[in-house]
Structures are given as structure tokens and as C-alpha cells.
Amino acid sequence: MTVTFRRELAGSVAELVFDAPTAAAVFARGDALWFVFDRAGAEAARVAGSPLAELGAILPLDVPGGSGFRLSGPAVPPQVSGDGTNWRFLFAPAAQPPATPLVASPGADAEGRMRLVARIPGIRPPVQIPDPDIGDRLTVVPVAQPGAGVVVGARLPELELLPTAQGLAFAPLSDDVVASAEGDDLTIGRAGGGLTLSDVVPAPSSVPRALGEKVEGGLDVGAWSVPGETEATRSRLEREAALAAPTAKTERRMALGRFLVANGYGAEAIGVAEILASDDPAVAETPAFRLMRGIALAMQERHGDALADLKVPALEFAADAALWRGYALASTGAKREAYKAFGAGMGAIAHFPPRYQERLLAAIGDAALAADDVRAASEAAASLSARATTKAGKARALALEGRVAVRRSDAVAARAAFEAALATGERVARVDAEMGLIELGLADGSLSRGDAIARLDRLRYVWRGDEKELAVLRRLADLQLAEGQWRDGLQTLRLAEKLFPKDPGVDALRDTEKAAFRRLFLGGAADALPPVQAVALYFDFRDLTPLGPDGDDMIRKLSDRLVQVDLLDQAKTLLSHQVENRLQGIPRSRVAARLALLHLLDHEPAKAMQVLDATEQPVLPETTARLRRLLRARALADLGKAADARTLLAADPSLEAARLGAEIAWQARDWTGAALYMGRLLDGRKPPEHGAPVPEDESLVLRLSVARTLTADAAGLKQLATLWGPAMAQSKSADAFAMLTGNADPSAIVTRNLAQTMANTGAGGNFLGELRTRLASGEGLGD
Structure with missing residues (x-):
């Protein structure tokens, strides 16, 4: 394996x-x-x-x-x-x-014992x-x-x-549960008996009470309703609260507040609670007051304030508090915690008007699905369908039924439920139904990712301001990123993060952004983008750059790619930010060398010198120190300080220093220096026994013969002719080499004119070009 x-x-x-x-x-x-x-x-x-x-x-x-x-x-x-x-x-x-x-x-066996059978x-x-x-x-x-x-x-x-x-x-x-396989059939049963299959329930600690079960205890909203006509009763209670004696005002106001909550007047109950708390601060600490105000706040979707009231220890076992605590938790994204709270408060649903029962049952079904309790979600959907008195409630029930069917892998039933929910025209169910149909289409291939993105982009404007909008944004971003729409995907995630900064899933949004950014600039996905788009995308989301080596590698790869396509200004901006803000010590000096090279390539030797001076370190690895020394010498030469460049290179015995020294001397028409450096480069190289030299040796021998001719070095020319003459005779430069080395007097006019012409046309090497090639190919610069 x-x-x-x-x-x-x-x-x-x-x-x-x-x-x-x-x-x-x-x-x-x-x-x-x-x-x-x-x-x-x-x-x-x-x-x-x-x-x-x-x-x-x-x-x-x-x-x-x-x-x-x-x-x-x-x-x-x-x-x-x-x-x-x-x-x-x-x-x-x-x-x-x-x-x-x-x-x-x-299923049952021949003796009627229940068992589970799976065809696998x-x-x-x-x-x-x-x-x-x-x-x-x-x-x-x-x-x-x-x-x-x-x-x-x-x-x-x-x-x-x-x-x-x-x-x-x-x-x-x-202990007596057994499983056996025969052919493609798996059977799970009990030795000597049957399974109990009529009570498939979640863990006992989280079993909700049956819908409508009566709750015992003093804090029971079911006892807060007053018989009679609602409006008439409300008017009477308001009048009694207003006219009550000072000693009875608190009691009458509490009676009014409880009545308002029991009948679904949340905003009005909050107003009563504010007056109560202002006039009698002591009552504001009682469990009955906290229950009344907490439910009213939850009815008005003020979930954070509601939880502050409904989570007090005295209300831990109050069913009405648990019910609305679950609603507030579900609305803030804490679905699994909400599921546990709903389990203790299901029997209190009947205490509230139908329009609130619809909202509560929809939240219960949603929380049950989040907790993987498909049975409880199915029960909530069935109860919601039976209790709903409005089109919106019926639509919510259909959407929930569709989601339950998805979890049961019944795509046909799910699609029918979602389509029926959409047909109601109710906005409250459209997000769940539309998203359900989109996922079904993606799963069976009937909907492309592009079409799904278009539908989700329209859907995000249907319902705003809560977890449904967040769910749409999350899924939209996932599909955009999967489709390679990197900017759109990152912007969608950034928007979701901005709109829902306190959502429990905001850290996951940020992690998704960072993962996408890594795939782009570390995983190579940005290589498929045009360079200008890639760098613009990087700068727009630069705050996602990881700390440490990964972030530095990300910047280096992007800058190297920009060099490939001659976008030197953008590459310099990237490396400048890295040198000035991210790095210290030796890593800073290494990246500064790259930045200095880009300045030299862009004919900015003074800026290259500034970068090198500002990032000097007393101790550096030899490869980094040599690269910086060579770049400094090149910058000095470009600034007209060839003598200082030669002094800097004199202490460097490397071939790279000799190659750059020859280039600088050639450009300065210092033929003695050029001959000296090229002689060092040729030391140790031997002509082939048969055939022409390799192109690099041929060029070097020919340029050395030009330099020695211009310095009238007859002995040096003779030595070249003796050692390299036979091989050069087989090369493309045979005639030129013969004319330069075959004349006993190198100062002869014809010989000198030929050498001068070749010196004027010859490049004498390309140190920066070689470094640029290595940089663009990702080969590295000795770091």
C-alpha cells in the first residue's frame, strides 16, 4: 500500500x-x-x-x-x-x-422480530x-x-x-445487538429478540418535549393571558396601570406587560418594561420581569439584549424562557446551542399567537437540522404546516420540508417542496427554497456553476440583514472561487465579513479568504491571470498576506512574474513594501538585493545604491554578500565611478566578479583591465581536441584577442593563437581571430581598425541581463 x-x-x-x-x-x-x-x-x-x-x-x-x-x-x-x-x-x-x-x-423477519436491513x-x-x-x-x-x-x-x-x-x-x-452480511444484504438485529424501531429519538439529554406538552411551574406565559376580547382586555389593563395607586402601580404594570407578551405585542411590552425598570429598579431584577422583557426583546429581534435576560440562572428551567432563548440563539447563529434550549421549551409554543408559533417552529426545524436531528426537523415541519395560518407560514413549512427531504436523500420530494414554496411568492421562504433548488441542480448536473452564481447573485438582494443573507453570500463566494472568479469571490467574502462582524462564523469567512489568497499566490492559481490583474488583486487584498516565510515567498513569486513581463515598477513596489515593512536582518538584505537589481534594470543606479546602503548588515552569508557587492559595483560603474567599482571587485576572486569586471572595463574602454579580467575567466578552460570551442568560450577568446590587440599585447596574442588557434580555426570567428592574432604587429592599422570596430559593436557581457533571466525563471539569485 x-x-x-x-x-x-x-x-x-x-x-x-x-x-x-x-x-x-x-x-x-x-x-x-x-x-x-x-x-x-x-x-x-x-x-x-x-x-x-x-x-x-x-x-x-x-x-x-x-x-x-x-x-x-x-x-x-x-x-x-x-x-x-x-x-x-x-x-x-x-x-x-x-x-x-x-x-x-x-423490517420484520419470519418470526415478526424487527430489524434493520440495508442492500449494499x-x-x-x-x-x-x-x-x-x-x-x-x-x-x-x-x-x-x-x-x-x-x-x-x-x-x-x-x-x-x-x-x-x-x-x-x-x-x-x-450487548445483544448483532450484524451479519449475506450477499449484498446487511442485517442488524438482536440475538433472541427484535429491535425497538418505533422510538427513533435523539440522545435523551436533547430530546425536545412533544409539541404542545403542558409546562408546569410558576413562570408560565400560558397563565399570562386574560380571558375576554383582546383589545378590550388590553384597554382595561392599560387603564388600570395608569390609574393605580402608587403602591399598586408595579403590580398593574407587570400585569399589562405579561398580557402584551402573551398576545404578541413585543414592542409595547418593551415600553412597559422600560417604565417599570425606571420607576422600580428592584422589580427589574425579578425572574418574572426578566422573562417578560426577554421574550418581548426576542419578539422584536433584539437577540443580544434578549439573551441577557433569558440566560439568568433563575430562568434556566422555565420553558418559555428556554423557547425564546433558543430562538435568540438560533438567530445569532448558535444553532446547536439553540437546539438544546428548544428541547426544554417545546411545550411552551402554544402559549403564543400563531404568527409567533410559525417563527418559532421554523427556527426549531432549522436548529434541528444544524444538530443533525432530521426526525425533530421533520416533526417541526409537519407541526408548522398544520399550525400555519398565513401564506408565509405555509411557505416556511414547505421550505423546511424540502430541506428535510434533502437530508434524507430524497431529491424528488425536496425539489417538489422547494418549487411549491417558491410558487407561494412569499419572500420569507424564497432564500431557503431557491438555495435548495440551486444545490439540487449542482448535484445532479442540471445547473452549471456559472448559472448558480448568477442565481445566487440575484438572490442576495431578496432577503437582507440576517443569517439567510450571510448563507447566500458564503455559498456565492464558494462558487465564485471554485469557478476561478477570484476577485468576485474575495469581495463577496469581504462583504459578508463587513455586514456580519459578530456572527460566530466570521472567523471561518476570514480563513476562507486566506486560503483562497494562498491558492492564488502560493499555489500558483494566479499564474493563469494576466500579470496586471494578478498584481492588482494582490494589492487590493494585501492584508491577507500571511506572516513569515510563506508571505515573503508569495511576494517573491509575484515580483518574479512581474519581471518576466517587464512590469518593473509594480515589482519594485512589491519588494519596497517588503523591505520597508515586513523584513529585518539577513532576509531584508536578501530581498533588498533583488530590489536593487530591479532599480539597475530600470536605469536607476542611484536608487539601487540607496537600497543597498540602507540594508547593509555586518555579517551576511557569502552568496548574499557577493551578490550585493556585485550589484554595488555595477551601480558605481553606472554612476560614472568605474575606478571605485574596480576597487570593490579587486578583492573578489570569484568568476562572477571577473565577468562583471570585464564588462565594466569594456564599457569604460579600459582594455588593459578588460584583458586582465577576461584572462582570469579563460584560465582553466581548455580548447577541445577536435572541432570548434563552445559558443561561450569562442566569444570569450575573441573578445580577449580584441582587448589584447587594443593594448598592443603581442605576446598575449601569440599565446592565444598557440593555445586556441586550431580550435578557433573551426569556429565561425575563424577569420576575425586569424586577422587579430596572425599579425606580428598588433598595432598595425588594419589590425587595430578591426579590433576597434569589434570593440564598438561587442557588448562585452551582460551581467544584469543574466541576473534578470535567473530572476524571471525562478532560479533564484543565490538566496
């Missing part, structure tokens, strides 16, 4: 390749992902040394007859694909659920695996067909069926 791991635009991909067909099961439990295979080879000790360990700690599993491990780190199960021998796992926020949902259906092609025998953390044992069923898993788990009295990305797994809650 071999393991490979790589980063892609879609996310991180791990591949496990076995030498024979292998079945697998993959699921989350606790803080880890479980990977179980029916064949040896994927033991934790072996996988721990593979690149997969980049995602998290590899923990051992005891798999009878097979192998497996736990991966601690990823919070979301991967998307599974492959061919049974090569298993591919995509770790990404947008990973799709199992392509082939596995469904365990209830490619099933393997179940194995018992101990959980090292919890101490119980799981029953795991590997499946050979990739992408076959349980989309929605369930909890029964005798077992807990886990959601999986691949295969099937359950935790027995009774």
Missing part, C-alpha cells in the same frame, strides 16, 4: 493505493476521522510516515483481519472516490456527501473495533463501492447509526 498527498484548488487530496481490491469505511467519531480497510497495509505505523500526516496526528486502530487508523485534525469527513484499489479522499469545506446513500430500512453492493463482513477514547466497541462494515455511505445517522434504543463518508458503522447500545 502506498500513500500520496497533494494540495489542489479544491482542497487537500490523499490517495491510498492497495495491491488488490479493498473495501473501506470512513466516518467521524469524537475528534478524529476513522479509516477502516478489510485488507492489511494501512496500519497507523505505516501511514504515520506518509505525507497524510500533514493533516493531523495518525492514531492506531485494532482492525481484525484488516487495517486502519484514526486521523486527528480534520473536522469534516472527506469526499470519497476511487476504484476499489485506488482510494481517493478529498478534504475540503465543499466536499460532497456520499454519492450513493446507504439506507437501513426497518460490495459489502464485506462486519468487524468489531474498540474505540480507544470512549472505551466501547463499534461495528464497522467496509464497502467496496467508492462513495457509498450513510448520509444521515439515527439513534435507536439499542444502537446509534453513524453518518459516514464511506461504508457503514454503528455503536451498539445493547
Whole structure:
């Protein structure tokens, strides 16, 4: 078995390749992902040394007859694909659920005992695996067909069926639960008895009370309503509160406030509460007052203020407080915490007018889905449909029914419910219904990403200011980034972050921005953009640049690409920001050398000198120190200080220094210096025994012969002719070399005129051009 791991635009991909067909099961439990295979080879000790360990700690599993491990780190199960021998796992926020949902259906055997039966092609025998953390044992069923898993788990009295990305797994809650595989059928039952399938419920700690169940206790809004005509009763209570004696005002005002809350007049109840708190501060600390004001605030969507009242310890077990506490939590994005609160307050729903029951039931269904309690969400949808008295309530019920159907992998029912919700024309359900249809279209291929982006972009204006708008923005950004619309995607995320700064998911938005920015400028996605667009995108979102080496590497790659296309000004701006604001010490001196090179390429030697002077360090690695010395010499020469440049290069014995020295001397018409440096360059090189020299040696020999001719160095020319003459005779420069070295008197007019002509046309080397080529190719500059 071999393991490979790589980063892609879609996310991180791990591949496990076995030498024979292998079945697998993959699921989350606790803080880890479980990977179980029916064949040896994927033991934790072996996988721990593979690149997969980049995602998290590899923990051992005891798999009878097979192998497996736990991966601690990823919070979301991967998307599974492959061919049974090569298993591919995509770790990404947008990973799709199992392509082939596995469904365990209830049924009775010949003796009438209830059991669960699942038809699973490619099933393997179940194995018992101990959980090292919890101490119980799981029953795991590997499946050979990739992408076959349980989309929605369930909890029964005798077992807990886990959601999986691949295969099937359950935790027995009774010692006599057994599982067996025969052909493609898996059967789960009890030895000697049947399963209890009529009570499939969530964990006892979070079981909501039945809808409409009566709540006992003194803090009961159900007792706050006053019999009689509502308007007449309200007028009477208002009159009594206004005319009451000073000693009775608090009591009468509380009676009015409770009545207003029980009948859904939240704004008016808040007004009464403000007067009460002002005139009698002591009453504002009582549980009854905090309950009355908290519910009124929640009715008016003032969720933060409502939670301050409804979370006081005295109201912990009050059903009405729990109900509206759940509503406020759900509205602020804390869906799982809201689900727990709703579980203690379901019986209080009947205490409030129908229009509020609709809002509460919609929130309950939403929170239940967030907590993976599909049964409770289905009950909420059914109750909402039965209780709704308005078109908006009916539309909400349809949208919730569609979302429940999606979780049950019933695409037909989901589509019908979403379309019916849209047909009502009610804005309150349009976002959920439209987003549901978009996701169904993307899943079955009937809707392209481009069309989905267009629909979501229109949808974001339908409903503003709460989590629904945030959900639309998040999904829109995901699709834009997946489609390569980088600027649009980042701007959408930035807008969501700005509009919802206090949402619990704002950190995830920022993480998505940073991940996209990394894919662009570290992962290479920006290479597909025109350079001007890439640099504009970088500067517009520069605050996403990571700290440390990754950020510096990002800037370097972008600046190198800009050099490739002659955008030197933009490249200089990038490196200047890095030198002035991000770096210190040796890394700063290294990047400053790049910046100095760009100034020299742009014919700005004085600025190159300023950069080098401002970033000098007493101790530098030799490669960095040499590069800076060469750049300084080039700048001095360009400033007309060739003598200072020669002095600087004299102490450098490297070939790079000799090459630059020859170039500077040639440009300064210092033929003696040019001959000296080129002689150093030619030392150690030997002419070939047969044929012409390589082009670099041929050019160097010819230029050295020009320099020696112009200095009338007859002995040097003779030495060149003796050593290199036979090889040069085979070269393209044979005639010129022969004329320069074949005359005994190098000062002869014809010879000198030829040398002068060649000196005027010869470049004498291109030190900056060579550095630019290395920079643009990403080869590096010795750093």
C-alpha cells in the first residue's frame, strides 16, 4: 500500500493505493476521522510516515483481519472516490456527501422480530473495533463501492447509526445487538429478540418535549393571558396601570406587560418594561420581569439584549424562557446551542399567537437540522404546516420540508417542496427554497456553476440583514472561487465579513479568504491571470498576506512574474513594501538585493545604491554578500565611478566578479583591465581536441584577442593563437581571430581598425541581463 498527498484548488487530496481490491469505511467519531480497510497495509505505523500526516496526528486502530487508523485534525469527513484499489479522499469545506446513500430500512423477519436491513453492493463482513477514547466497541462494515455511505445517522434504543463518508458503522447500545452480511444484504438485529424501531429519538439529554406538552411551574406565559376580547382586555389593563395607586402601580404594570407578551405585542411590552425598570429598579431584577422583557426583546429581534435576560440562572428551567432563548440563539447563529434550549421549551409554543408559533417552529426545524436531528426537523415541519395560518407560514413549512427531504436523500420530494414554496411568492421562504433548488441542480448536473452564481447573485438582494443573507453570500463566494472568479469571490467574502462582524462564523469567512489568497499566490492559481490583474488583486487584498516565510515567498513569486513581463515598477513596489515593512536582518538584505537589481534594470543606479546602503548588515552569508557587492559595483560603474567599482571587485576572486569586471572595463574602454579580467575567466578552460570551442568560450577568446590587440599585447596574442588557434580555426570567428592574432604587429592599422570596430559593436557581457533571466525563471539569485 502506498500513500500520496497533494494540495489542489479544491482542497487537500490523499490517495491510498492497495495491491488488490479493498473495501473501506470512513466516518467521524469524537475528534478524529476513522479509516477502516478489510485488507492489511494501512496500519497507523505505516501511514504515520506518509505525507497524510500533514493533516493531523495518525492514531492506531485494532482492525481484525484488516487495517486502519484514526486521523486527528480534520473536522469534516472527506469526499470519497476511487476504484476499489485506488482510494481517493478529498478534504475540503465543499466536499460532497456520499454519492450513493446507504439506507437501513426497518423490517420484520419470519418470526415478526424487527430489524434493520440495508442492500449494499460490495459489502464485506462486519468487524468489531474498540474505540480507544470512549472505551466501547463499534461495528464497522467496509464497502467496496467508492462513495457509498450513510448520509444521515439515527439513534435507536439499542444502537446509534453513524453518518459516514464511506461504508457503514454503528455503536451498539445493547450487548445483544448483532450484524451479519449475506450477499449484498446487511442485517442488524438482536440475538433472541427484535429491535425497538418505533422510538427513533435523539440522545435523551436533547430530546425536545412533544409539541404542545403542558409546562408546569410558576413562570408560565400560558397563565399570562386574560380571558375576554383582546383589545378590550388590553384597554382595561392599560387603564388600570395608569390609574393605580402608587403602591399598586408595579403590580398593574407587570400585569399589562405579561398580557402584551402573551398576545404578541413585543414592542409595547418593551415600553412597559422600560417604565417599570425606571420607576422600580428592584422589580427589574425579578425572574418574572426578566422573562417578560426577554421574550418581548426576542419578539422584536433584539437577540443580544434578549439573551441577557433569558440566560439568568433563575430562568434556566422555565420553558418559555428556554423557547425564546433558543430562538435568540438560533438567530445569532448558535444553532446547536439553540437546539438544546428548544428541547426544554417545546411545550411552551402554544402559549403564543400563531404568527409567533410559525417563527418559532421554523427556527426549531432549522436548529434541528444544524444538530443533525432530521426526525425533530421533520416533526417541526409537519407541526408548522398544520399550525400555519398565513401564506408565509405555509411557505416556511414547505421550505423546511424540502430541506428535510434533502437530508434524507430524497431529491424528488425536496425539489417538489422547494418549487411549491417558491410558487407561494412569499419572500420569507424564497432564500431557503431557491438555495435548495440551486444545490439540487449542482448535484445532479442540471445547473452549471456559472448559472448558480448568477442565481445566487440575484438572490442576495431578496432577503437582507440576517443569517439567510450571510448563507447566500458564503455559498456565492464558494462558487465564485471554485469557478476561478477570484476577485468576485474575495469581495463577496469581504462583504459578508463587513455586514456580519459578530456572527460566530466570521472567523471561518476570514480563513476562507486566506486560503483562497494562498491558492492564488502560493499555489500558483494566479499564474493563469494576466500579470496586471494578478498584481492588482494582490494589492487590493494585501492584508491577507500571511506572516513569515510563506508571505515573503508569495511576494517573491509575484515580483518574479512581474519581471518576466517587464512590469518593473509594480515589482519594485512589491519588494519596497517588503523591505520597508515586513523584513529585518539577513532576509531584508536578501530581498533588498533583488530590489536593487530591479532599480539597475530600470536605469536607476542611484536608487539601487540607496537600497543597498540602507540594508547593509555586518555579517551576511557569502552568496548574499557577493551578490550585493556585485550589484554595488555595477551601480558605481553606472554612476560614472568605474575606478571605485574596480576597487570593490579587486578583492573578489570569484568568476562572477571577473565577468562583471570585464564588462565594466569594456564599457569604460579600459582594455588593459578588460584583458586582465577576461584572462582570469579563460584560465582553466581548455580548447577541445577536435572541432570548434563552445559558443561561450569562442566569444570569450575573441573578445580577449580584441582587448589584447587594443593594448598592443603581442605576446598575449601569440599565446592565444598557440593555445586556441586550431580550435578557433573551426569556429565561425575563424577569420576575425586569424586577422587579430596572425599579425606580428598588433598595432598595425588594419589590425587595430578591426579590433576597434569589434570593440564598438561587442557588448562585452551582460551581467544584469543574466541576473534578470535567473530572476524571471525562478532560479533564484543565490538566496
